Amino acid sequence: MNRAERLAAILADFAKVEGALLPVLHEVQAAFGCVDAEAEATIAAALNLSRAEVHGVVSFYHDFTAAPDPRPCLELCGAEACQARGVDALLAAARQAAGERVRVKTVYCLGLCSAGPAARTGDRVHARLDEETLVKLVDAL
Amino acid sequence: MTTVRISDDALALACGAEAVAAAFAAAGCTVERVSSWGMHWLEPLVEINGVGWGPVSPARVGEIVAGGADDICIGPVAAHPFIIGQQRLTFARAGRTRPLSLEDFAATGGWAALTRARAMVPAAVIEEVLASGLRGRGGAGFPAGIKWRTVAEAPASRKFVVCNADEGDSATFADRMLMEGDPFQLIEGVAICAHAVGAARGYIYVRSEYPHAIAKLKAAIALAAEHIAPLEIEVRVGAGAYVCGEETALLNSIEGKRGEVRAKPPLPALEGLFGCPTVVNNVLTLAAIPHILSEGGAALYARLGVDRSRGTMPIQLAGNIRHGGLYETAFGISLGDLVNRIGGGTASGRPVKAVQVGGPLGAYVPPSQFDLPFDYEAFAGAESLIGHGGICVFDDSADLAALARFAFAFCAAESCGKCTPCRIGSTRGVELIDRIRAGGKPQADAVERLPQMHNARKAGRSRAEELALLDDLLEAMQFGSLCALGGFTPYPVRSALKHWPGDFA
Numbered sequence: 001m002n003r004a005e006r007l008a009a010i011l012a013d014f015a016k017v018e019g020a021l022l023p024v025l026h027e028v029q030a031a032f033g034c035v036d037a038e039a040e041a042t043i044a045a046a047l048n049l050s051r052a053e054v055h056g057v058v059s060f061y062h063d064f065t066a067a068p069d070p071r072p073c074l075e076l077c078g079a080e081a082c083q084a085r086g087v088d089a090l091l092a093a094a095r096q097a098a099g100e101r102v103r104v105k106t107v108y109c110l111g112l113c114s115a116g117p118a119a120r121t122g123d124r125v126h127a128r129l130d131e132e133t134l135v136k137l138v139d140a141l
Numbered sequence: 142m143t144t145v146r147i148s149d150d151a152l153a154l155a156c157g158a159e160a161v162a163a164a165f166a167a168a169g170c171t172v173e174r175v176s177s178w179g180m181h182w183l184e185p186l187v188e189i190n191g192v193g194w195g196p197v198s199p200a201r202v203g204e205i206v207a208g209g210a211d212d213i214c215i216g217p218v219a220a221h222p223f224i225i226g227q228q229r230l231t232f233a234r235a236g237r238t239r240p241l242s243l244e245d246f247a248a249t250g251g252w253a254a255l256t257r258a259r260a261m262v263p264a265a266v267i268e269e270v271l272a273s274g275l276r277g278r279g280g281a282g283f284p285a286g287i288k289w290r291t292v293a294e295a296p297a298s299r300k301f302v303v304c305n306a307d308e309g310d311s312a313t314f315a316d317r318m319l320m321e322g323d324p325f326q327l328i329e330g331v332a333i334c335a336h337a338v339g340a341a342r343g344y345i346y347v348r349s350e351y352p353h354a355i356a357k358l359k360a361a362i363a364l365a366a367e368h369i370a371p372l373e374i375e376v377r378v379g380a381g382a383y384v385c386g387e388e389t390a391l392l393n394s395i396e397g398k399r400g401e402v403r404a405k406p407p408l409p410a411l412e413g414l415f416g417c418p419t420v421v422n423n424v425l426t427l428a429a430i431p432h433i434l435s436e437g438g439a440a441l442y443a444r445l446g447v448d449r450s451r452g453t454m455p456i457q458l459a460g461n462i463r464h465g466g467l468y469e470t471a472f473g474i475s476l477g478d479l480v481n482r483i484g485g486g487t488a489s490g491r492p493v494k495a496v497q498v499g500g501p502l503g504a505y506v507p508p509s510q511f512d513l514p515f516d517y518e519a520f521a522g523a524e525s526l527i528g529h530g531g532i533c534v535f536d537d538s539a540d541l542a543a544l545a546r547f548a549f550a551f552c553a554a555e556s557c558g559k560c561t562p563c564r565i566g567s568t569r570g571v572e573l574i575d576r577i578r579a580g581g582k583p584q585a586d587a588v589e590r591l592p593q594m595h596n597a598r599k600a601g602r603s604r605a606e607e608l609a610l611l612d613d614l615l616e617a618m619q620f621g622s623l624c625a626l627g628g629f630t631p632y633p634v635r636s637a638l639k640h641w642p643g644d645f646a
Contacts, residue, residue, distance in 0.1 A: 021397030062381030114465025
């Protein structure tokens, strides 16, 4: 299936859903790694929205990106509970281990606040991180 | 054959429960995946014939199977001091049932409240919710029964129930635990609410940071379809915007719009999702409903608690705390009890410096106020809030000025941009804290010196003047913002400044 067919299939899946834009964008982001201008235009036409409306939504939410980033991603929690458990001191080591190869993204709260510092890689979660385990986690990505 | 019970809650998984479960399976045991007891410092916790071991690593599995590993054995789990001290109503099944087992759910009283409620007229169901004194557990504490009655009495052809599971506050995880550990109870609560207000469709809006909760809920809704029919429930996934935890932003997000806050009125109870009357309740509010609608449940609920805070609150002990986890108890318990007696003080072993209650928008409370009872009004009276019941402990290495700066920076990052005090004020706040820490502003900046900036001051500002400016800014944000994000950011900032002025030097 080429790109246009895949996008059409996603839009067809949500044709009858009320308020379908966010579910559609999640699917598109997962399929193509981003929601680019071309996808925005196609989605807008299918959902009877203006391109500006779709772009406004895409640019509002942290989960949607305009360009793909093929690198593996480490989402490190930077919220208060993980700060209280010393996540700030680990950040430099994580960034050094990541270099340009891995994307290190700060997120606010993974709900593992009693066992921080916490991180997420894809749908896997990690808690009680220290410098050693965090660097190991980055190296394994 | 030995049956070993291990939680499949995200926190247990993050602490390595999967490897421990695999090791027990390899040792010839039957592994049963259950919900978490909420004793997070003991995860991965394993339970064999009611006796627990934790935290367990795969290397210790052989010893446990052989009946050893006494150093990490905690004895009978259900009799652990952390558990027997609680009054678990919403989390009654925590640790005891398999999350997606309809059999376990029914065997522990599941669906009884829904059956009873559906045999009653909607108005009678709402009467019981009112009688229980249940208030919204998301943070605002609005009486749930009044909200339900407003929706029930609103004339409309379509109505909705929306469950707010966008649990973005740091130090909170009760919603996540409930959705992962007891999803059917939440579904039952939504179904009872839908019956009471006359809604045919429900939405559960879950944040995208909770992939395990999303998967469990979707599976549970499919399994429960025949029990809740004709009601249909759909899971909607957020997209990383903290502000969507605000109810009107959440409704916009479900509608496929930017998660911008709406002005109120109109109240969502009258014009909510797609313009229809809508109940928006937090996960914990709806999950408390099956207990309340069980026979005599409302009266029992109303007997617990203090003053206008009735029933129990699932309190989350988090941050730098020795015994972190979920502690459900009646309102009225003191903060010091929670932090020191139950939580065991800090995990680092250093003295407690501050406790943030109620998430990133909650005040920092010093140990001198640890006699504060856990109660909506008592906290409000102390310029604080209990919010979603999260308690985040900091030891004496915490820098409260940095945390105050973080509160502004977080608000700037997560502001929806609709109202000016929040959108602009948060960024000005970060700059102000930096200048206060630097001792003021020696001279006017390049923009202020421009001839067309008639009203700008041409001289620098002293530290005292910067502090006065901060006070002005906080007042503008508190009273001028549309929602709690801008409106409550002053709480952490003001409390930090008030109790730890030395940190700002």
